[in-house]
Amino acid sequence: MGNNEAYTRGENKKAEQNGQKHRRRVYYFLILVLLLSLVTWRVVQKPNPANKIETATSEEKKAGSRDLLVATTTSLQDSGLLEVLIPVFEKSTGYKAKVIAVGSGETLEMGKRQSADVLLVHAPELEEKFMAEGYGEERREIMSSDFILAGPPADPAGVKGKTFPEAFRLIASQEQPFVSRADNSGTHNLEKRIWKEIGLEPAGRWYIEAGQGMGECLLIASEKRAYILSDFPTFYKMSKKGRLELIVLTSDDNYKNIYSVITLKNRGGRLNEAGARAFSDFLISLEAQQLIRDFGREPGSAAADQNETGFLHLFTPLRLNSQDQSD
Amino acid sequence: MSLAEILQITWLSLTVSGLAVLLAFLTGLPSAIWLYLRDFRGKRFIISLINTGMGLPPVVIGLFIALLFWRNGPLGFLQLIYTPAAMVIAQFIIAFPVVAGLSFVAFEQVETELLLQARALGASRLQMIKILINESRLGQLAALIAAFGGVISEVGAVMMVGGNLKGYTRVLTTSIVQETRMGNFSAAIYLSLVLLALSFTVNWLLTSIQHRGETKWKRPNWK
Numbered sequence: 247m248g249n250n251e252a253y254t255r256g257e258n259k260k261a262e263q264n265g266q267k268h269r270r271r272v273y274y275f276l277i278l279v280l281l282l283s284l285v286t287w288r289v290v291q292k293p294n295p296a297n298k299i300e301t302a303t304s305e306e307k308k309a310g311s312r313d314l315l316v317a318t319t320t321s322l323q324d325s326g327l328l329e330v331l332i333p334v335f336e337k338s339t340g341y342k343a344k345v346i347a348v349g350s351g352e353t354l355e356m357g358k359r360q361s362a363d364v365l366l367v368h369a370p371e372l373e374e375k376f377m378a379e380g381y382g383e384e385r386r387e388i389m390s391s392d393f394i395l396a397g398p399p400a401d402p403a404g405v406k407g408k409t410f411p412e413a414f415r416l417i418a419s420q421e422q423p424f425v426s427r428a429d430n431s432g433t434h435n436l437e438k439r440i441w442k443e444i445g446l447e448p449a450g451r452w453y454i455e456a457g458q459g460m461g462e463c464l465l466i467a468s469e470k471r472a473y474i475l476s477d478f479p480t481f482y483k484m485s486k487k488g489r490l491e492l493i494v495l496t497s498d499d500n501y502k503n504i505y506s507v508i509t510l511k512n513r514g515g516r517l518n519e520a521g522a523r524a525f526s527d528f529l530i531s532l533e534a535q536q537l538i539r540d541f542g543r544e545p546g547s548a549a550a551d552q553n554e555t556g557f558l559h560l561f562t563p564l565r566l567n568s569q570d571q572s573d
Numbered sequence: 574m575s576l577a578e579i580l581q582i583t584w585l586s587l588t589v590s591g592l593a594v595l596l597a598f599l600t601g602l603p604s605a606i607w608l609y610l611r612d613f614r615g616k617r618f619i620i621s622l623i624n625t626g627m628g629l630p631p632v633v634i635g636l637f638i639a640l641l642f643w644r645n646g647p648l649g650f651l652q653l654i655y656t657p658a659a660m661v662i663a664q665f666i667i668a669f670p671v672v673a674g675l676s677f678v679a680f681e682q683v684e685t686e687l688l689l690q691a692r693a694l695g696a697s698r699l700q701m702i703k704i705l706i707n708e709s710r711l712g713q714l715a716a717l718i719a720a721f722g723g724v725i726s727e728v729g730a731v732m733m734v735g736g737n738l739k740g741y742t743r744v745l746t747t748s749i750v751q752e753t754r755m756g757n758f759s760a761a762i763y764l765s766l767v768l769l770a771l772s773f774t775v776n777w778l779l780t781s782i783q784h785r786g787e788t789k790w791k792r793p794n795w796k
Contacts, residue, residue, distance in 0.1 A: 348754055355756030428739060430755045455739035457751040458732070466736050469644050469654055491644070 314341045314521035317362035319431065321460045322505065323347035325479040327541050327561060328366075334537065335528045341521045349459075350431040357381055357510055364522035365508040366529075368477075369432035371439075373506060383509040388529045389538050389561045390502045393436060396464070396481055396492040397422075397473040405473070410498040411444045413473075421452040423472035425463050428455035436501055437475050468492050477503045479560045482542070505561075535563040574748075574760060578740075583767055586744040587775075589657055590725040593664030594672075597720055601672030602713070606702060608673075609680040620677065626670025631663075632729030638663045639733050655736040660744070663730040668720040675719060679712020680705060714783035718776055725772055745771070 322328065323345060332343050346362060350369040354376050356362045365382075367373060377385055395405060395413050403422040405413035417424050426448070427434035441448055454472060456463045460480040467474035468490045478497070484490050507529050509522045528534050542560040608619065640646055642654040653659045683705055691704050706713065728746035735742035737751060745768040752761040784790075 349756070351756035352754050353756075355758065429751060454741075457737045457739060457743070457748070462736070465643075466655060466738070489643070489645075 311518050311521065312340065312342055314343045314364065314518050314525060315362045316343050316345045316364055316366060316525065317353045317356045318345060318347055318366035319350050319353060319368065320347045321431075321433075321477060321480050322366060322368070324459075324461055325483060325560065327479075327538065330537055330541055331529070331534055334533065335525060338533075339521075339524045339528065341524060343525065349429055351429070354381075357508065360510060360512075360514050360517055362510075363518040364510070364525050366505065367432070367508065368503050368505040369435055370504050370506075371435050372430075372432075373508065376508070381511060383511045384526065385506050385508045386526055386530055387504050387506045387564050389505050389535075389563050391505070391559075391561050392478040392497050393433070393501050393503055394476055394478050394481055394494045394497045395473060396467070396476055396490075397495050398471045398491065399493050401495055403473065406495045408496050410440050410475075410496070410501055413496055414440050415444050415446070417473050418446050418448060421450060423452050423454060423467075423470050424448070425454045425456055425467040425470065425472045425474045427460065427463055427475075428457045429459075431460075432503065433460060433475060433477060436503075440475075440501070464490055464492065479542075482560060504564075530565040532566075535566045538563040539566060579764070579767065581740065582743055582745055582748055582764075583771060585657065585742075586725060586746070586768070587771060589660045589731070589744060590664055590721060591775075593661050593724050594668050594717060594721045596661070596665045597668035597672045598717060601669050601716075602676055602706075604673045605676035605680060606705070608677055609705070610702075620674075623670045623674045623677070627674050629667070629670075630729060631667055631727040631731075632733065634663055634666050635730035635733030638666070638730065642734065654734060655738060655742060657735070657742055659734040660731045660742060663734045664724040664727070667727060667730060668724050671720040671723055672716045675716035676709070676713055679709035679716065682712065683708040711783060714779055718779050718783075721775060721779070722772065725775070726768070 318328065324347075328345055332345065335341070336343055346356070348356065350367055350372060353362075353365055353367050354369075354372055357365045357376065358381050373382075373385060376382055393410075395410060397403070397405065403413075403416045403420050405416050408416065416422075426437060454466070454470060456466050458466075460476055461484055463474060464476060464481060464484045466472070471491075473495075474492070478494075481490075481492075481494065485492070507526045509519070509526050510517055512519055538561050539559065608616070638659060639654065641648045642651065642659055643649055644652075644654070653662070687708065688701055688704065691701055696704070726746065728750055731737075731742075731744055732747045732750065735744070735747065737743050737747040743751075745764055749761050749764045749768070752758075752764060
């Protein structure tokens, strides 16, 4: 018995030592992981002017209402324009803008619930309804972009150079695959308007309703060799990445993608009204309008591709020529 | 959204996830048995790999599957992208490590003496595996429940490889995302409740199977 006990104790001790060794190894491993993540974090984090402003205004933030919640659409965020505009806005006003990118419908719904301070949207029909229902304080149109009809380079429906209604009719009559956003976004609303104008109700296997963002829908259209209505900035950005097997077939000056900024009517008392007003004012300022005009104009970008696609700007500012007029 | 559409979406959710879990079970269980019965260098590494697989974000899996199946990807010729089949494949990859990993743990909890006894009584290898599976039945079903819960509720992978195409690859989770993005919160909540009900029904069935033939819950019988 005694022997046995001693033996067991010895075993236990050995096991304990083993366990300690094991534990120590686990600690080393954890420390290594921690160090590695710290290093990568440092490398990944590029110097960002927005970050600096955050620290600069953190004192003011404590005083309250320096935070501004901007609700916008995913496509506008994906374009990269806001990354140019927001830092300038923050620097000149001291506000810290937090951009929430959601769908157009959700943007306006957020406005109705006052869970954002200011909206940046491009769905005129929905916006007008929103204003008519009394949720908005003021709506200002700030810029526009072009809509394009993209499709497979072979263009089986023969829509090249046609107007949108003509092209839509051709696609529907030949039942060529067509990808619809089907998400009640600004682009989808335009698409519905065009179908309505030509008196057609699209349905059938050729009419693919994706219900996703513009970028995802372009990928689907590319894979399905389908036609698709898109805003030019998103198409441009996606095609630059080289995955799209789609080309611009036509555009139509009768249809423009109008972006507006909407300030909200305060109904709960928690809105950052001053910040929203400052944001709206900033977007129509000369500085912002010039930034909008010049966005994507660096060599090798949209301007350089002008011959190919026929577009000079990604976004066209709407307030540049009326700078002297007061609002 | 019509009732027929909701039923169709619900049915697709159930079949895609059900099929993925079934496939994961048919492959994961044998893998776990193999892993349990073998001893080799790197066994710990493989087990760690499987356990890591349990925690892989569905979007990551969706991204890899999409890269493989996109038309200019290595498996593009199969033309599987944006089909229910691609969704099953993606969810299978999510479910496999869960089934294999949890089954392995369940095997480890079976008393090895029991297997040795069976061996001594002249059981064949196949019979021993049968005993092994039977003894770890609770754990196996827990693995199934975990795997099904994981895939029926995931949205990242099916959105990416399925595309949320109406009437074709739209499932409950992707339509919840879409309705939310469109600001139709009530529709989104309604679909969430449908998803919850579906998930509960399936889990209730699996739990019933798990405790089949038992009239009492197993617990310490103190007064």
